[in-house]
Amino acid sequence: MRDFSRDHRWLSINTATVRKNRGAEQPLTAIIEACAKRGIRAISTWRDQVAAAGLPVISKLVKDHALELSGYCRGGMFPAFDAAGIKAAHDDNRRAVDEACELNAACLVLVVGALPGALAGKAIHKDIALSRTQVSDGIAELLEYSKANRMPLAIEPLHPMYAADRACINTMEQALDICDALDPGRSGALGVAVDVYHVWWDPKLEAQIQRAGRERLMAFHVCDWLTPTTDLLNDRGMMGDGVIDIPKIRGWMEDQGFAGYSEVEIFSSGNWWQRESAEVLDTCIARHRSAV
């Protein structure tokens, strides 16, 4: 297992972690400059942040600083009420692949979607099995395009508390079943993003990481689970402040040959987003060394 205690060579910052500075939205250009200044060598960005700054601007800035992208957030949201909705999602996902290619991302992360309308509080139906079929079909279709463009797709199983509104793929086992069905040859075109926040509770986690193996382990996201957790979405903790044994899970990943970045992704409306983003980045570096 790699020793992270001496440097932050393998730290990546998901830019959502510092999207706010003292509560105010912060431009992606400023985030990138702040990361580069600290010797952070990788980031992962969100599409809306890139769009706000302009893709060419971000593409140039990333190249100028020789930054790597440990992932691009995000494609997915496949389920829809009708054929037009399915097609709109597919078109948007192809654009996400194009952007990920332009930024030379390691993978496009897929948050797959769930019950149509649920995110707005008005689910159109309750048939989660139907949504799961639409997800599998959607990934199959997108995979043709992403393969042609050599952009790996990383399915991110989301915590079961998001099953209604954000992602109906909720365990590693479920994600890997899709990988096995759509890419039985383990080509490297399809895999999983392992976010400790979503999967730490799973009694089958170690076994499923072993099952995934090197070809399917495409990203490793870290933060922490707080007790109590006061908000289902935006109360993630800094590594070391919660109950997740992160080094143990990283060890399982590395036992399979994973040698990529540990990407810090913290949504924290009440705490970290209220602080100076400089303090947040410095804390990420320190905790990467001590708690990841």
Next chain:
Amino acid sequence: MRDFSRDHRWLSINTATVRKNRGAEQPLTAIIEACAKRGIRAISTWRDQVAAAGLPVISKLVKDHALELSGYCRGGMFPAFDAAGIKAAHDDNRRAVDEACELNAACLVLVVGALPGALAGKAIHKDIALSRTQVSDGIAELLEYSKANRMPLAIEPLHPMYAADRACINTMEQALDICDALDPGRSGALGVAVDVYHVWWDPKLEAQIQRAGRERLMAFHVCDWLTPTTDLLNDRGMMGDGVIDIPKIRGWMEDQGFAGYSEVEIFSSGNWWQRESAEVLDTCIARHRSAV
């Protein structure tokens, strides 16, 4: 599948659902009278509510009204930091069995516990595998006592969002693995309580209900998953107000021969606990007919 649309013969009220009347704690005696008055034939009570009223008082009242107990809440909380903590939990669980016997409950529901200290916000360690071993050991030990007293134990898998602080048994598969290990003969002494709130998201739910079979399906709890959910513990919805396809899950239970009560268990600090409990009970009866 039984037709619930015409009466509420198979409705049980978990007394937590109406533990508050317009926000004020309500005595269990008043809850029981209100249920009996409406022709509700079963309840499930919590130990603290029984203790506040006095076990002999509640026992007599239940008998006077010929009420059945679809379950008794709860035993469990097995993990502890040291041997004294483990022993204290065991002693308390034996008392819970005794109380369940006195009330002639169908089963003692087990909320198994998780990381010691986490419920108070100070987890003593992060080793969830250790907690899971302590849970399995604890159930094994309690099973000897409960069998001797002919009180079935029903393991309730809790939603993964409670894995840190309330229960580290989080899927039906995991609960049934314990049942298979400790009671391979399917004696009827050990099984599961299926609460749709905790398990609705699980892609393996139907298969695991089939695996459980009649002997292990000891209780069926209903409420609904709201979108958005604003609190991890106390924002459960009334049946029909959320995204869970409850009749589908009940159908899976009944296909295995389950013929017991549908127990309504709603924790709702912001909504239902703020209303007149008479309105809540009447709504439970109506929704039992239309949405369960």
